[in-house]
Amino acid sequence: MVTLLLTFFILIVAMSTPDKKKIEQALKSIQGALGTAGVTAEMAMMSEKKSEASFQNLGSQVKNLVLEGNLQDVVDVKITERGIVLNMTGGVLFRAGSAGVERGFMPFLLELAxxxxKLPYKVLVEGHTDDSPPPPQGxxxxxWELSAARAAAIVRVLTREGGVEPERFSATGYGEFRPLFAPTPQNRPKNRRVEVIISREGFSG
Known part of the structure; x- marks a missing residue:
């Protein structure tokens, strides 16, 4: 928009005078402005492509990490509009009614950290439960509290033990209110989960 206004202004100035030299100078100014705009747009496109390639590469690395740990049955990785989504089965991460991360899952989380x-993306961690209430003695x-505590527990591992900047994280608990599947006995284990979303939005802090 600024470039168009500049071009229009230069043309008005050129048309208001019969001076040939001034007209030539105006035309050169237009060419220079348009050339700069073209270079800027090209650089922006190259930067965007590079950023997307970096994001896709991170997604491939995360998928390989899951395969190397033989965790493909309990960790599902997808690249979506939201970002890289890791769906981690809650039954493997936590004991029933607990928000303490199982030690056997720690190596994977630390490798993820x-x-x-190495990259500046924001990370959203979302806890989900099934529709069974927590143990009365828990x-x-x-x-609500259980799912939020589980999300916060994953954030603690990735930040305190993994060393990722805590400012990049948000932790949210959704309770049983965002199930992936109908709440049947067969589906309850699938609805108990923690999702880690590596957002396409970069951290600006």
């Missing part, structure tokens, strides 16, 4: 440290009065 090393990948995240620490959480409802699935």
């Amino acid at each position: 090393q990948m995240l440290k 620490s959480y009065p409802s699935n």
Whole structure:
């Protein structure tokens, strides 16, 4: 828009005078402005392509990490409009009614943290439960608290132990209210999950 206004202004100036030299100078100014705009647009497109390639490469690395850990049955990785989405089955991550991360899952999370440290993307962590209420004798009065505590537990591992900047994270608990499947006994284990979304939005802090 600025370039168009500049071009229009230069043309008006050129047309208002019969001076040949001024007209030539005006034309050169237009060419220079348009050339700069073209270079800027090309650079922006190259930067966008490079950023997308970097994001896709990270997605491939995460998928390979899952395969190397033989976790493909409990960690599903998809690249969506939201970003790289890791759907981690809650039954493997946590014991029933607990928000303590199982030690056997720690190596995967720490390797994931090393990948995240190299790139600037924001990370959203979302906890989900099934529709069964927490144990009455447990620490959480409802699935809201339990799902939020589980999301926060994953953030703690990735930041405190993994060393990723905490400012890049958000943690949210959705309780049982965003199931992937109908709440049947067969589907409840699939609805118990934590999703880690590596957002396409870069961290600007």
